Amino acid sequence: MITRRTRIAALAVTILAACRRASFVLSSSGEPGRDEAGLGRLFTIVGMVVVIIVAALLLTAIFRRRPPADPNAIDRRGRGTLWILTGGVVVPAVILVTLFFFVLITLSTTAQPPYSNVAGTFEIVGHRWWWEIRRVDDTGRPQFVTANELHIPVGRTVRLHLSSADVIHSFWVPDLAGKTDLIPGQINTAWIEAEKPGVYAVHCAEYCGMQHANMSMSVVAESDAEFQQWLASQTADAKPPQTDDEQRGLDAFVGSPCASCHQIRGTPAAAIVGPDLTHLAARRMIGAGALPNTVGNLSGWISNSQTIKPGNVMPAMYLKPTDLHAIVEYLGGLK
C-alpha cells in the first residue's frame, strides 16, 4: 500500500517537474495576462463549484433512500418546478449577470494599453512560418527589422501592431497576454508588459498550414538598459567580416541562393523573402523556435532545413562543405 502511494507521489512529482517550464495562463507574469488570469480564476472557481454541486445533486438524486414500491408503478410525485426555477433560472441568472459584470470590468483594463510608461511600438508581421519584427518610432517610421525574437523592457508597456503577409496567424504569449490574430489586409493592436526578466515563449495559435506547430518565437524581458542596448545593436548594420573565413562566408552567402531570400544589412544581400539575418547570432533560436542557435544546428538547418521543419519555405541547399562551413562561421559572428 505504502509503496503504491509512494509511486503515485513520485509520478506526481515527475509530472510537475516536467511542467515546470510550461506557461500557466491562470498565473501570469505580466500584463494584460494578469487581469485575464484574474478573470480566469474567478470563472474557473465558479465553474468548479457549479460542477461539484451539480455532481453532488446528481449522486443524491440517484442514490437517495427510497421507500420500497411496486416496480410497475408510474406516478407524478414531487414538485420539480421549484428545482427548475431556482436551479435552472434564478441562480444561474444571478451568477451569469455577476460574471458578465466582471467580464466588462476586465475588458476595460485589458483591451487598451496604458498611455504612460510606454516603451514604443513593434510591428509584427506573420509569415509562413516565422515572425517578422519591425521597430517603428513614434511617427511610424521603421527603425530596424529583425525576426523571431522580441526584446522588451521589464515593467514598461510595449505596443504591438499585428498583421500578416500571407495567411492568418495568431500571436500568443501565454505568460503575458492572450491571443490577437494577425490577419492579412488589417492591422490589429495588442500590448504586453512583463513583470520580471525572463524568456517567454510565443506560439502561433491560429492554424496556418503545414508548419503551424513550429511557428514560435521568444519574448525576452530584460532591464531597460539592456533593452536600449538591444535596440542600438539591432539598429546597426551587420558587423563586417573580421577574418578571412568570415569574408569567405559572406562571399559564399552573397554568391549562393541564400542572398535571394535573406537580408544582411550592410552587405549586398538585401532580399526580404525570409527572415532578416543581420544579427542572427544574437538570437537564441533558429527556424522560428525550431532549434537552439548553435553552430551544429545552424549548419544542419542551412544544409537541409526540410528534415527539421518539413514543408518550410527554405529549400535544401546544396553547398560545398567549405562554403557551408564559411557561411556558418560568418553568420555565427553576426551578434
Next chain:
Amino acid sequence: MATNAVAVPVQEQLTEIWETPPGVLGRLSSVDHKLIGKRYLVTAFAFLIAGGIEAAMMRMQLARPGQTLVTPEQYNQLFTMHGVSMIFLYALPVLSGFSNYLWPLMLGARDMAYPRVNALSYWVFVLAGLFIYSSFLVGQAPDGGWFAYTPLTSHDYSPGLNIDFYALGLIFLGISTTVGAINFIATLAKLRAPGMSINRLPIFVWGTITVSVSIVFAIPALTVDLIFLYFDRAFGLHFFDPGAGGQPLLWQHLFWIFGHPWVYIIVLPAMGMVSDILPVFCRRPLVGYTYVALATVSTGIIGFGVWVHHMFATGLPLRSMSFFAGASLVIAIPSGVAVFAWLATIFYGRPWFKTPFLFMAGFVFLFVVGGVSGVMTAAIPFDWQLTDSYFVVAHLHYVLIGINVFPVIGALYFWFPKITGRMMSEQLGKWSFWVMFVGFNLGFFPMHVLGLLGMPRRIYTYQADFGWGPLNLLVTIGALVFATGILLVLINVIVSYVGGAPAGDNPWDAPTLEWSTTSPPPVYNFAAIPTIRSRHPLWEDRLGETGRSEIYGGPLLLDGRETLATSPLDARARAVLRMPTDSYWPVTLAVSLTVFFYGALLQWWWLAAAAGVATAFCCAAWLWPSEDARQLPPGAVTNAETDLPVGQTGQTSVGGWGMSLLVLNEATFFAYLLFSYFYLSSLAQHAWPPEGPPALKLVLPNTLVLIASSVTAWWASRGIEADNRNRLRIGLISSIVLGAVFLTIQGFEFTSKDFRPNASAYSSSFFTITGFHAAHVLIGLLMLAVILIRAFRGHFRSSNHLAVTNAVLYWHFVDVVWLAVLFSLYIAPRFG
C-alpha cells in the same frame, strides 16, 4: 398481442401495399423510413469509426514530444478529416437516422411527409460522404481544418484538390441536410396522428423540429461561404482576397453564423433523447415538460446570436464583442433549465439501473462540465487565453462526445430492441458505459489543463521543453480506453443482433407510441391509425389520465399507401394522404448530382453541364405524376372509412409546406449573399462600386418585365382555381415568354459591363449575386415549362392544382428576390 386487434388478412393486405420490392435493386428504390433510418445509423457509425481511427492516429503521434509517426501533411489531413467526419458525417446523420426511424412511429404516421425526399436525403448524404473521403485515394484529403479559414484555403496557399473536395463535398452534403430538415418540418406539421397535439410530442421530436428549422436558416450561410471559396479558387474571384477588396473575415462570419447554430443542431435532438429516455428509467414522467420544450426552442433561437464568440481574437470592436459575450452567457440558462429538469426527474423518480440509464445519468455530468467550460470561453479577456488552445479541444469534446455520443449510445441501447426485435446484452452494456465514461474523462479532462499550460491546437508535434509530454501521454491512454468502450458497444451490437434475447413490444415499459408496435415494427407501422389523448399513451392507466388513447383501433386506410393528414397545432384529422410509392428517381438524382460535383471538382465543365441537365431531367421525371394520381376523378374524392377528403391542395397542404420551406431556405441564401455584399462594401478601402453606381437604363424596364410575368402567373393560377384551363395555359405562356425576355435582357446587362467577375471583390459580388438570381429565374422557367406541358395534358383541375400553386409561388419568390437585388446593387449605391 396488441396488433391482433386488427384482423390478420388486413395486416397481410397492408404489408403487400407497403412492402419494398425484394432484392438489391428493389431496396435501391425503397422509401420506407425505417429502412432509411437504419441506413443512416449504420452509415453514420461507419463515419464515426473512420473519424475515430483518424483520432487514434493523431493521439499516437502526440503521445510523446517530437514523434514522427505521421508527416505534418498527413497530420493536417487527419485532424481536418476527423473534424469533418465527426461534425458533418456522424453527429447530425446519426440523429437524422434515429429521427427518420422513430418520427413516424412516435407521431402515429405510416411514413415521413416526403418519403422519396427522405430517400434522396440519405443517398446524397452517403454519396457526399464518399465524395469527401475519395480525396484520400488521390492523397489530397482536405487539410485546412474543418473550419477552413481563408486565405490559407485559397488557391495561392492550398493549390491542390484538397480544399475543392472540402468545399464541393460540403455544398453537396448541405442538399441532404436541407431537404431532410424540410421533410421533418412538413412531417411534424401535417402527419401526426389525430390528437397528437404539440403539447404531447416527445421532447426528442421538439429537439429535431427545433434543429430542422435552424438548418433551414443556417445551412445557406455555409453554402454561400463555400460557393465563394470555390469561386475564388476555381475562377480567381476575390471574395476573401484582401489584395482586391475582399475580406478574410467574411469567411469567418458566414462560417460561424452557420457554425454555432450547427453546434446546437447536433446536440438538441440528443438532449431530447435524454428527456425522453431518462423518465422511462425513473419510472415517472419528465419533470417540467413545458419548460424543457421551451428551453429547447429558445436554445435554437439564441444559438443564432452567439457566433462572434468564435472570433474574439480577430480584432472586432469591443462593443459588438460584449453583446455576443452576453448572449453566450444567456444561452446557459435554457441549459440550466434542462439540467434541473433531469435532476428533479431522477430525484423524484425511482432509478432503474439499466444500461440506458447509466448513459443518460453520465451524460448529465458531462453536459455540466462542457457547459461550464463553454461559459468560461464567453469571458472575452479570458477567452483570449483559451481560444485556439487545448482547453477548447477539451470543451468541444465534452460538448460533442458528452452531449451527442453518450446520449446516442444510450439511445442505441434503448431503441435497439425496437429496431431489431432483440435486446442488447446488459452486462456488456454496463461494461461499455464504464469503460467509455472512465476513458473519456481520463483522456479529455487533462486537455483543459494542457490548454491552460499554453498548448495550441492543431499542432502535429511539440517540443519536450514546453512540458506538455506527460499529460499528452495520459490523454492518449484515456482516448484509447474510450475507443475500447466504443468497440465494446459495436461488439455488443453484433452479438445481440445475431443472438440477443427476444425483446417483445415494450421491453422497457416505456410510455410513447413507438412501443405500441411490434419489435421490429411492421412495414406499415400501425395497422390502424391511432388517436392520441395524452402525452404518455402507454402509461395512461397508471397515471390516471382523463383521456384514453385509441391505439389499436382507427382508420385502416387500405386504398394504396395512405396516411392521415392533420392540422399543425392541435392535430385534428383533415385529409387522407396518398403517399408516393417506391422510386428509383431519388437514387438516380443523387448519382447525377455526384457526377456534377466531380465535374466541378476536376473542372471538366462538359461533365458538370451534362450532369446538370441529367439532374434537371431527374427532377422533372420525379415530379411527373404517377398514372394513379392523374386518374383521380374530377371533383373531390372522399375516403369512405373516415369521411375525409383524399389528397390536399393549397398553401397549407403537405406539398405547399415543402415549397414554402424551400422558398424560405432560398430566400435566406440570397439574404446571406446580400449580407456579404454589404459587408464587403462597408469595409471597402476604395470606391464601391469602383465605376460608380451601375446604370439603370436596362434593368429598370427589365424589372417591369419580371413584375409583369408575376402578374400573369398569378392570373394563371387564379384561372385554374376557377377551373378555367385556358387562362392557365395563356397565363403560363405569357409568364414564360416574359421570363425569357428578362433573361435575355440580363444577358445584355452582363455583357455591357466593362469589367469581368475576376476584376475585384465588387465585380465578384456583382456577377455572383446577379448570376445566381438569373440561375433561379432559369429554374423557375423550367418549373413553369413542366407545368405548362402538364396543363396541355389536362392534369389540372380546381380540385387538383397543387403543382401550379407551388410553381407560381416559386416564380413570385424569384421576382421578389430580384427587387431585393435591384435595391441592393443598383439603388443603394446611389444613396451610399
